[in-house]
Structure formats: C-alpha cells, structure tokens
Amino acid sequence: MARRREEAAELRAIPITGIGEVRPGDSVAETIIAALRRQKLNLVAGDILVITHKIVSKAEARIVALDQVQPSPASRRWAAHYQLDARLVQLALEQARRVVRRKRGIIITETAHGFVCANSGVDASNVDGGRCAVLLPTDPDRSARQIRRAIRKRLGISVPVLITDSFGRPWREGLCEVAIGVAGMNPFRDFRRRRDPHGFRLRVSLEAVADELACMAGLASGKLTRSPACIIRGFTYELGRDGASSIIRPRKRDLFR
Amino acid sequence: MARRREEAAELRAIPITGIGEVRPGDSVAETIIAALRRQKLNLVAGDILVITHKIVSKAEARIVALDQVQPSPASRRWAAHYQLDARLVQLALEQARRVVRRKRGIIITETAHGFVCANSGVDASNVDGGRCAVLLPTDPDRSARQIRRAIRKRLGISVPVLITDSFGRPWREGLCEVAIGVAGMNPFRDFRRRRDPHGFRLRVSLEAVADELACMAGLASGKLTRSPACIIRGFTYELGRDGASSIIRPRKRDLFR
Numbered sequence: 444m445a446r447r448r449e450e451a452a453e454l455r456a457i458p459i460t461g462i463g464e465v466r467p468g469d470s471v472a473e474t475i476i477a478a479l480r481r482q483k484l485n486l487v488a489g490d491i492l493v494i495t496h497k498i499v500s501k502a503e504a505r506i507v508a509l510d511q512v513q514p515s516p517a518s519r520r521w522a523a524h525y526q527l528d529a530r531l532v533q534l535a536l537e538q539a540r541r542v543v544r545r546k547r548g549i550i551i552t553e554t555a556h557g558f559v560c561a562n563s564g565v566d567a568s569n570v571d572g573g574r575c576a577v578l579l580p581t582d583p584d585r586s587a588r589q590i591r592r593a594i595r596k597r598l599g600i601s602v603p604v605l606i607t608d609s610f611g612r613p614w615r616e617g618l619c620e621v622a623i624g625v626a627g628m629n630p631f632r633d634f635r636r637r638r639d640p641h642g643f644r645l646r647v648s649l650e651a652v653a654d655e656l657a658c659m660a661g662l663a664s665g666k667l668t669r670s671p672a673c674i675i676r677g678f679t680y681e682l683g684r685d686g687a688s689s690i691i692r693p694r695k696r697d698l699f700r
Numbered sequence: 701m702a703r704r705r706e707e708a709a710e711l712r713a714i715p716i717t718g719i720g721e722v723r724p725g726d727s728v729a730e731t732i733i734a735a736l737r738r739q740k741l742n743l744v745a746g747d748i749l750v751i752t753h754k755i756v757s758k759a760e761a762r763i764v765a766l767d768q769v770q771p772s773p774a775s776r777r778w779a780a781h782y783q784l785d786a787r788l789v790q791l792a793l794e795q796a797r798r799v800v801r802r803k804r805g806i807i808i809t810e811t812a813h814g815f816v817c818a819n820s821g822v823d824a825s826n827v828d829g830g831r832c833a834v835l836l837p838t839d840p841d842r843s844a845r846q847i848r849r850a851i852r853k854r855l856g857i858s859v860p861v862l863i864t865d866s867f868g869r870p871w872r873e874g875l876c877e878v879a880i881g882v883a884g885m886n887p888f889r890d891f892r893r894r895r896d897p898h899g900f901r902l903r904v905s906l907e908a909v910a911d912e913l914a915c916m917a918g919l920a921s922g923k924l925t926r927s928p929a930c931i932i933r934g935f936t937y938e939l940g941r942d943g944a945s946s947i948i949r950p951r952k953r954d955l956f957r
Contacts, residue, residue: 619876
C-alpha cells in the first residue's frame with residue numbers, strides 16, 4: 444500500500460532561477476547551490492536535480508570558438524549546399540563516431556558516447572560576446588556523479604542528478620528532452636516482473652523514467668528564461684548505479700542503425 | 701516579463717485516482733468528473749487533462765476478445781518462432797497501414813493514423829474476466845475533442861485534453877509516453893522566431909510539449925495503480941487547433957521510414 448500511495452502522489456517541477464552565465468572552471472554544484480540560496484529554496488530528501496547540459500558543458504570548457512574551426516572542403520561543400528555554417532558541420536562530424544543519416548541538410552550521427560542525435564549535439568551559442576559552439580560533456584554520467592558528490596559534500600544530502608539535452612526523434616516532429624547523464628537513480632522503472640491490477644503480467648513495461656523526468660524538467664525550464672536547472676519533487680525513484688549510457692540501445696539490438 | 705514569470709513557475713502533475721473499470725459505452729468525461737468529485741479535486745482554468753488511451757479505447761469499444769481472432773498461417777509461423785501470441789500478431793498486422801520493421805520478434809508498424817510504434821499499439825488486457833486486446837482509438841484527436849467538449853458542457857470550463865500511449869524509440873531503451881490525441885492546445889512550443897537571452901536566434905527549437913506533457917503525466921500515473929488520468933497544472937500552453945496528427949512527421953520528410 445505504501446508504494447501505491449507514493450505512486451499516486453503529486454509531482455512537482457520547481458525551476459531554479461537566477462543562474463547567471465557559467466564559465467569554464469566554474470563549479471556547477473556551487474552555482475546551483477548559490478541560486479537555491481537566493482531563491483530560498485531547499486533541496487530535500489527525495490528531490491531529483493535536473494540540469495540542462497549547456498551549463499555543464501560550459502563549466503567543463505567544452506566550448507569551441509567558431510573562428511578557430513577550419514572546415515574541410517567536404518564540410519564547406521555540404522554546408523554551402525544547404526546554407527549551413529560549415530564550421531558547425533565540421534564540429535558535428537568531428538564529434539561523431541559514425542554518421543547514421545546525412546540528407547537534406549540534416550546530419551544524424553552517433554556520438555562518441557553512443558547517443559544518436561542531430562549534429563552530434565553540437566550547439567551554437569554566445570560566450571563572452573563571441574560566437575561559439577558548445578559540445579556535449581565528454582562523459583555526462585561522470586559529470587552527473589561529480590555534481591551529485593559535490594552537493595552531498597556541501598549540503599549533506601544525496602539527490603539523483605540528471606543532465607539533459609533536447610533530441611529530435613524519427614517519425615515525430617519536434618524535440619523532447621532526454622537524459623544524457625544520470626547519477627544516483629535507476630534510469631528505468633521496470634514493471635516486467637510485476638502484475639497489473641488484474642494479476643496479469645505486464646507486457647512491455649520498461650519505462651525510461653530518466654527521459655520522462657528530463658521532459659518534465661524541459662517543460663518547467665523554458666528556453667528563453669535563465670532556468671537551466673530544476674528540482675523534481677514527489678517522484679519515487681529507485682536507487683541504481685547505472686548511468687544514462689544504459690539507456691543507449693546496443694547497436695546489435697537496434698533496428699534503425 | 702509576464703511571460704518570463706510564467707515560464708519559471710512551478711509545474712504540478714496531480715493524479716486522478718479511483719477511476720474504476722471503464723466499459724464500452726461509458727463516458728470518459730463523466731467517469732473523470734465523478735472521480736474528481738470523490739477526490740475533492742477541481743479542474744481550474746489553465747489545467748491540462750491527460751488521459752491514458754486505454755480507458756478511452758475501452759469506452760469506445762476498441763476491444764477484441766482474443767478467442768475471436770483467427771490468425772493467418774503467416775502470423776502463426778512468426779508467432780511460434782518468437783513465442784508470441786499469434787492472435788496479437790494478427791491484430792497488430794491488421795491495424796497496420798505498413799510494416800516498418802519486422803525482426804527478431806519485434807514488429808514496428810505505421811498505424812492507420814500514421815503513428816509508428818510497436819505492434820500497431822495493440823495491447824493485451826483483461827476485460828470482464830476474459831483475455832482481450834485493446835486497440836488504439838480510431839481517431840484519438842476526435843476522442844480528445846469530444847472529451848474536452850463534454851467537460852466544458854458539464855463543468856463550464858475549457859481545458860486542453862491529451863490522450864497518451866507508451867511508445868518505444870529507436871536508439872534508446874525503454875518506453876516513454878507520447879500524445880496520440882490532442883485538443884485545445886498547440887502540441888508544440890515554437891521558439892524558432894524568438895531570440896535567446898543574448899539576442900541570437902535559437903537554432904532548432906520546435907519543442908514537442910504535448911509529448912513532454914505526456915511523459916510528465918506518465919511519471920505521475922504509475923502503471924500499477926488505478927490512475928489512468930492526471931491534471932497538469934501551471935504549464936503556460938498556447939492555444940491551437942492542431943491535433944496530435946500534426947506531430948506525425950510526413951513520410952517524405954522522414955529519414956527513418
């Protein structure tokens with residue numbers, strides 16, 4: 444009964460506001476803790492901290508000044524044909540382990556991490572008044588673990604940390620947030636061994652809760668406001684050691700790679 | 701500034717509990733209104749009502765008794781090879797407009813609606829003590845509009861209605877909720893013409909908020925509890941007339957069909 448009550452409980456997403464520009468070398472944990480203080484908001488047991496990857500990438504200096512990028516002739520040709528920035532095309536290809544599709548100006552790659560997404564997750568941005576590209580963190584699961592540890596050390600509280608990005612999907616228009624880094628919780632909720640209220644075994648029921656939590660945070664954050672992080676409160680997560688890398692379907696089990 | 705304050709507001713997902721078994725001919729709107737009464741929960745302006753498709757399908761009699769299904773020899777062979785229920789395989793193929801992939805016991809189809817998903821969304825369930833299959837609603841956008849109208853008529857309040865299902869994804873393990881029916885709101889949040897806090901145009905920024913809201917509701921509902929619907933409160937949606945069919949990427953623009 445305890446579990447049922449918990450599962451029917453209210454969920455909340457509380458945006459963390461007032462996070463300023465994050466610079467290489469900054470501590471993401473300290474930045475968030477300072478913002479929470481200003482907002483008079485406390486992290487409590489059971490909370491989940493969700494952070495958009497951009498501030499993590501910036502803190503980890505995963506930034507490239509676009510005027511330092513030398514696009515190859517092939518990148519130039521492709522970019523010119525589709526009116527893209529050849530330097531961003533170049534970076535997308537450099538960050539890729541493999542090109543999955545390349546058509547009509549869209550480049551879908553498999554990144555070094557194994558994520559399949561557009562442009563290897565490379566994003567144009569503005570840093571210190573110059574035009575830059577922000578790359579994905581080198582190891583977003585490690586980044587999530589580090590932020591989790593730093594928060595535990597400073598606040599004495601253990602909360603799961605998710606790092607997110609916006610990915611497109613085949614077959615459906617629009618982007619949705621996904622978890623690219625996970626620490627401190629099971630990225631899945633597994634109903635496969637349980638039974639529904641009729642006593643039947645549930646058919647397919649591995650739920651990617653980390654991605655659903657990322658979506659929920661995306662709704663709360665907004666892209667125009669400076670709210671690159673939020674707290675999700677009220678979700679009964681399972682403990683676990685697997686990171687977001689466990690969400691990546693192995694290529695041999697994938698029907699679309 | 702008004703918009704910024706709104707976007708940084710807290711979001712809540714409130715499960716609607718105590719919804720009993722829904723039978724063919726039942727009114728989904730009345731069932732939900734009765735459950736809200738018992739729960740002493742009011743729908744208020746700005747709320748979004750999210751409903752898992754299963755109760756909508758049952759109300760619309762989109763149920764097939766499995767012992768009435770005659771699998772074709774091909775369905776039997778395929779099912780036997782992968783230890784599946786041949787009747788479910790048969791229904792999945794009958795509900796498909798096209799098979800997108802069929803491999804290792806997994807059937808990915810394009811449904812009559814255009815959704816690309818496993819088994820055409822056909823789900824095994826238990827209805828009145830018999831083993832049944834639940835099909836997707838014939839026109840989930842129309843179902844959403846009907847429920848929205850019925851609620852407006854009875855409660856005098858207009859709320860967007862989303863109908864959801866759990867879909868798998870290429871490249872990533874686990875299921876996430878998606879919106880298969882939408883009424884009363886724009887399924888997307890479009891940042892393409894806006895500028896980020898630095899004044900730069902945002903690159904790719906069509907956000908599939910209807911799918912993200914579906915995910916948020918999925919987290920709140922739980923699959924083991926009887927909470928097939930929830931209220932999302934605090935999300936600033938845009939009005940719009942497009943349904944979930946507008947989320948389906950046209951085949952000619954799709955790189956994976």
